[in-house]
Amino acid sequence: MKKTLQTQVLVIGGGATGAGVARDLALRGVKCILVEKKDINAGASGANHGLLHSGARYVSNDPESARECRDENRLLKQLAPDCIEETGGMFVAVEGDDEQFIADFQGHCEKAGLPCRPMDIRDAKDAEPALSDKTIAVYAVDDASIDPFKLVLENITDAQKLGCKFLRHSEVVKFNRQGEKIKSVDLINNNTGAAFSIEADIIVNASGAWAGQIAAMAGAHIDVLYSKGTLLITHNRISHHVVNRLRPPGDADILVPGGTVSIIGTTSLRMESLDQIRPTVSEVDRIVDEGAAMMPCLETTRYIRAYSGVRPLLGGGGKNDDRSVTRGFDLVDHARDGIENLITITGGKLTTFRLMAEKTADLVCRRINVSAPCQTRKIPVISAHETRWAVPGFSPKYWFKEHDKNDLLLCECEMVPQSAVQEIVDYFDIFDQQPDMRGIGKRSRIGKGSCQGNFCSLRIASFLYDRDLLAADQGAGEIRSFINERWKGQRCLLWETPVVQAELQEAMHCGFFGLELIPENRKES
């Protein structure tokens, strides 16, 4: 018989919003299950700049969003300091940029209550030598960088420790209605193929760009537009500060440093569907060319990964550019569609995820008569031991300081030891989950170094066989799936050295092992 789980709240979507809602509810003592059809941050939460907005980006067209950003920026710096690097930010204009926009900027910031300080060009160049010689204006703002993976892992881990269940690879396939209520939700485990159901008092749809599809499956309706944004990761860190182009939002106008790398983006492309959300060569070229106007070294630097996310947009889209549509969020009570126990939270941005979760949890609690107030403004996110391997730079520090003499490095580029993989695997085990190579990759730096998974995929597969965590011919599919996940981000960046590495990878994985000839034995997405 099909397994049925029971809970007070079912949260759909393992991105920042879903994780935030789960933690918020768990802190109020509400029982919940968080389900995700892939793994954490599979959508926009894992495909953004990692920018903790000061709000200055929105002062000219959306002052309300700007103020929300300002407040959340200050709160998160207090509550999740381990996920945030207080880089500070700059808004930079170069020759040819709109002079009226430049002139109005400081006034807009003041009106929205945002700190904004004009900088001497020479001081700015001293602080950021990579700035173009054609720089004509610079303002300092309170931007920072935030690690979305650590943030979401920590929110989920916090929630799990308080009793929330997190089910990965679990896709909603059907809502079973009884009158005005959803009685149960059918799901399928995409790894094992197992079907199961969840009965919940209330269901939160926090599936980001997929919110429209989920709502439709339940018989409700919301308007979501898809705007694809592509970003590039550089091999080295380009700047100390977040650097924004001081102009109306356009392509490749934000450069965010994070650990040892920088991220430049984005593009904005209206999409009809959510299939095939991948970076394209023309987007990559556009980002490189545009970014180089602000920072000329972006023309020649080496890039290690490209990725795309989808902004779920509300309110019918912008007249000229989807970036001008409100980045505010929308909380929908589907009682309006005749469904009593379904709520959708969508839109918004990473910086305001906590606020979105708070508003959502408030509504949930009103509906299930829980009076406990929101705690997430006061209780800091615990820096969980289990999430440390995901942090850039942690592994090498650990390795040089304290590793056991019998430990081995499985990922030599990012220096991730066997013991780290074991720890991640054990962590999966606590929550009864089968470890998979991509899941291990999400929770560590494995595959993110310069070999991009070519060698470490093989070491991890062998390690998992030795621990009986892989059996029979599973390894071939696991290696393929892991390599293809990395490939998605490399494919458009293959010139100069990366094309050499791609050739070596193909010589090994295809020429030597013949992995392209193995019939697919599991779903690769």
Next chain:
Amino acid sequence: MTSIKKISSDLTIIGTGMAGMAAACFAARHRIDTIQIGVNSGLIYSSGYLDLMGIHPMGTRLSWNNPWQAIDQLTTDNPDHPYARLRKTEIKTAMHQFLDFMNTTEHPYVFSENKNTEVLTPVGTVKQTYAVPRSMWAGAVALKERQPCLVVDFVGLKAFSAKQIADMLMPRWPRIRPLRLNFPSAGASVDLYPEQMARSLETEENRIRLANAIKPHIGEAKALGLPAILGLYTPSAVRQHLEALLGVKIFEIPTIAPSVPGMRFKETMEKALFAQNIHLIPQKRVLSAEIQQNDHFLLGVGEHGSTSVDQIIETRGVILAGGRFLGMGLRAGRKKIREPLFGLPVFQPEDRALWHEDDFFAARGHRINQAGLEIDDAFRPVDADGKPVYKNLVAAGSILAHQDWMRQKCGAGLAIATAYGAVAAIRKTL
């Protein structure tokens, strides 16, 4: 100003990978006055297996048992493939001459004239190849006959799991069994590297200790598989000694790079070619090339990674066998692919967006792999009108267009056969 040393030769082979080595081997056979130049080659990534032809058409996963029939079909379907520049008898002669040459060295091969052989890989897949290093042959036999077999791996040797290999192969090979041991002569570091292990087994005492560790576990096994670590310089003697100690057939399974069979192959070739008067300039690159009025090439030579020329070669003919991107025979910029030394035209897709497929493992292969130099029947790179660019410049190996050696499983055969053709062609001009 320091004076730059100038040397001269009839022929210069640019490249020290499989094609460059094969070209040197054929040039030596014809006693051509030859200089060979190149840095660390792709050979260190080599498994040791020599593929001739396996998959055709690409995209069908159709694996041919008879490589010669596969070549017939390939050259019929794809007359631009470099194999189509040669008669089948020439390809056969090339393979024979090359393998005969190898069989005079410490790195001999075993093969069936008209048949591919199934062999093992470190991830537990089975692949078809043509010529198998003698040290690995017993594995092919054991696999074919489904012999009771023990596969051993060692604590600390990463990306080589006997359990993985056995698990992957179990459905077709039920009597394969894994065993993990500590390597008896491991040093202080827990990390083991194939090269050090191979060196340690050159010592008799270490072989005895290894045999003693394995002996109690042999059981009913008739064959014993080990990672490719059985000696660096005298692999046959190392293996035979262990076989005598253990009383079973022993075979190596290649490891990932840097692999011992690749090192053995490279050192063996260098030694044998030195003996045949091939003048190797190791660890240097050709940095510049120009042609003189008398049609001789002047090649500027320098350190790898430098731009300063410290030596000049004046040569009457050039074989360009510098490989693709890994070998730096081709260079891919953001806009296009170029041949960096002579500025030869490169056949390529018109846009970078067409270079690679969305799926890395897409069975039909990536279009960038069809890019390269187009040649005439005399192996001379040609221009857009099909005219040879230089009459005394020929090309061989993976730098050639219209092939995908990784997907077609024809890497070694392509290198050897086109090297043969290129040497034969340039010989006529010298």
